[in-house]
Amino acid sequence: MSTPVPIPYPYLRHDTPGLDTDDDSIASASPPPARATPAPPAPGALLSNPALRLPTRWSEQDRHNLLTVSGDGRELTFYGAYCSCVGDRDSAAARANHPIPPACGIYYYEVEILQKGAKGHISIGFSSPEVRLTRLPGWERQSWGYHADDGWAFPGHKDGNPYGPTFDTGDVIGCGVDFTKHKVFYTKNGNFLGLVFENVGKGVDVYPAIGLRHQSESIRVNFGHAPFKFAIEDHVQSQRDLVWASIQTTRIDWDLLYGKDQKLDEDAPEKQDTATAVPKGGALEEEQMKAPVRKLVLSYLAHHGYARTARAFQAQCEGRHDTAAALDRDVDMDGGLQASSSTSDLDAELDLRARIDIVNAVLKGDIEYAITHTKQHHPTVLEREQGLMLFKLRCRRFVELILETSEAVKKVQVEEKESAHDKVKEEEPEPESMDGLGAMDVDDPSPEAHCMTSASSLDGTVPSASGDTLHPSSASRRSPAPASPSAVTARTALETAIQYGQVLEADYRSDVRPEVRSHLKRTFGVVAFADPLAAGGEVADMAGQEARARLANELNQAILESQGKPAHPALETLYRQTAACVTQLGLLGTGSAAFADMSKEFLEA
Template identity: 30%
Template sequence: MSVPPYLLLTTFGERLQESMSNESKETEKVVRLTELSTSGVMGSLPGRFTDYNDQFVQTISDSGDILEHAMNRGGQNQEEASANSNRNIIQSVHYDEEMADLGDFAEEDSVSVSRNPNDFDGEEHEDGSDNVNGDAKKRSKGSIGKNYPLPTKWVTSPNSPLALSQNGLNVKFAFRQSQPAQRHYDVKCAKGNAVIPINCGVFYYEIRVLNASSKNYEKACDISLGFMNAGELSNISKAPGLENGTYGFHGADGNVYANHTLSEKYNKPFGINDVIGCGVNFTNKTIFYTKNGVHLGTAFKDVYSPLVAVIGMKDDNAIMTNFGQSDFAYNIEGYVSQVGRKLKAKIMNLATKTDEDDDVNMNASTGTLSNNPSSLDLYTADTEDAIFYDARALVASYFDYLGYVDVCKAFAEEISEDDEEIGITNVAGDPIDTEVLQIRQQIRNYLIKGQLDEAISLTRMKFPSVFEEDGSILFELQCQKLIQLIKESKIDEAIKFGHSLSADLSSESSKQLDHLNDIFSLLAYQDPSESEFGYLLSNEEVLKLCNRLNGEILKSLGKTRESLLSSRIEEVKALISSLNESEELDSLILTKKDLGID
């Protein structure tokens, strides 16, 4: 086996070739062990094989000594995994002062509606849906809840005018404000009591509007719900979506907002008795909403961070929440099952022909999942050929993502020649935009060489929208310039440039000021690389910045910020993690039946 010519143009390819020339053949036992792991039989924790009886182990493989080795090694892996899990505890959202026990305030509301979470009625709603609880499903009682402390109630900041019921699920104002709420600044917010980790795959919750201050309270209300980025745990003073790092669906106008920007006219406003659901799908990085059991479609895309549930309201509004303690109005289990099937299909390159990020098949009138076989048509190409061509597409897209001009050309030429030999055309994909690739590669080279002014200037000239849409990336580049000056021992110039950066920041930019102070701290050490801030000088930080800027450039060109290969890897990781966390040990074995293959 030899390394393909296009790979030899990379440092990785050269090292791989050298490694292969010096590498001896693996023993048959090691090969067999690798095959078992790759097939999904052993999962990522081979030690769990010990949970099966000896007869079952012998049935899977005749190499008993290999499995014994796997069990021993797996036992060590389990201990290491346990130790690592203790170091990676998901942060809970809490405040220094607990709210007083306000008890249940259901009977105090001015509008008489059902307060029992199980009393979601089957009346017909204005959007045409009926029997909203007919297909309702409880949140799955899998292992996710045990490993990740998902939200179970709301919490508020000290002295907040919002009152919580004893179980933390009902929210309303504890007292009436002296002046009527006029603007979004008067909105008060509560947050979920735990961070929603990316590993959970899909998270969903629902609220029911109990009271509304709007004059047209049956159709609209001053209530908004959504998420905020987990890294921004400071109190929010505006409705979700009207501050950076937040996403919200507003009942007053039916619009969705993100990062203080109106995204689009999403749906009709919602009011009293409406059941509004909010969910995040980390597998395709989207946020969606439901109304009275009907899926409303994707509201936001490119959601990359762990989130915190958040609810906002003005005076005289009240809501009841369901974090999964009772039946949901929307069939979330059906949604999750379909997401799981799509993930498995993607792994084997059997994704549907109309596969899109937000293409969960819904019936617009009933809100039910489609069971039409035509909606899940699979490619008819031979599975092995499909995997082969998909792998080539992944490799090509990754080289394009990195901006490797020569490698892209060599790879495209090689696969084109192979296709001509077997009579296949148009498999290589779209023509390579050499000019854009060269510019991106030049910007990357500037960053690696520490030529920050040149990198900023070229980016601004060729991709001006990058800095216009996201000013934070420009600040990061300027900080890297400051670090580069410190690396080159240009202390006076570094101090002068750092002061100019600091002067341009507002008092609200606390995170940026803290980062700038960390960089300045390097000047206090004779050998900055040995200080606690020495990591700022590392090449790894430069590469992170390269990838960050490259992602923003790709986004400005209408592409995704991460490579297709990276997305597939994350999807596979999420699926494997889900399988290994299942309470059913047989789920460690990925069979053809699981993938819908006869």
């Protein structure tokens, strides 16, 4: 069987869990994959891969010409010029439109016997594409079948064995294959009949297959179009539990973890002796197995800024008086070994504190603080990739200024609306003054009037009765009301944002990099909306909190890389590598891989 091209499962899109929001942590989700890593496919793209497509109907091409297929592809009927196939070996068979992917773990379908016929020579099971369509499933090599007339199971030759009850018109026969054991099981009317056959699907594609022999024999299949008679979910869950229990009880091979000829630390050969000399099955071995896990957890906590939690966890590890604790004691916040001097500890603490403050500033929208302190503590970060990190921070600073302006203008509009309501209530006109052309009811100002009033308050102009704008220099009959503090604040915020945007555009006008031009265009597009956060779509995505989190994660990664540390914590890398290995195993035919669900067992739980 040719090896299919591996693709990620949907759960690889999930990042590690979000972080807490106390002052000593970076309150953001885990960093997204690096830009060089292609985004995992959407579920539709995943299902379109031939390696993971499931049977949905009987094939129009892969069937005997004496069998007719219904319009929906679910019914098969024996219909031909002869009343039945002649000879013991003659039959009419059909296969489904797709092979069963072993990556599904357990596959199951059900067949309703619409008409058994006079003799009931119906066979239900599986076959490879090489099996002739003139034979019942189970009568030839690489085919397996359960027969209606005698209840026997045939494992690829004519010498079958008694297996289950016979079945008749109206019965529903379920047929499943367990790729964790490479065995088949059948059900009748929802009752489990037991496992049968060996090595099913090993090294060969298998299809759901049906064989008929006589006139008017007819069946209808359920490939998941409707609920099954058999409680297949419970059966799958029991097998999943068995596989996961086996994984949990499998002992770690330390030779694989450290390498047979590799030491934990060249300067501490005694640690290698300790790792290999611990007797199996005891408490020391259990603690030794926990030591690498504690390192991974500590590295993860420090990487994402769980400063308090990391300190408490490290103190707990150091308080243990055993071999594994000795390994933990010298682990620094990023998973390496460090000197135990107080100076080194203080430097690490200050560095972590500075990084947390910078990233949290981005999350809160204080980009100016983030830029200033990044220049102070990590100047090379802003210079990398021809200043791309600094460019993104400056673009975010412009977006934050626009958001501040939007909030200030909304505050002015609210105050003007409240003022208009109060004025209408307090200064009701007398009846005799409301005749002639001006005799009309006074309603609340329209939204257009609010916008005009707000704009007038910001630029110091007064709208005339005709709708024209009268500037203070030309208004002789009335003078503009003094601007409110909120209007002054909004006007100042708008002017600051415009000036910052003009400088930003001028500084990067000659930068022709596509990433810069595209990001600059999206950034300036925010100006077109009075309330970017409520605009939805790309604008809201550009202005919202998630955009802050993405930028904060990218800055956090850049700082760590500038210090020679990994952009992703070792625990996260290990999770992704394990998930990729599980995916590969499933695509290569290891059915148990379907039940090693990384997301379900480690994230959703």
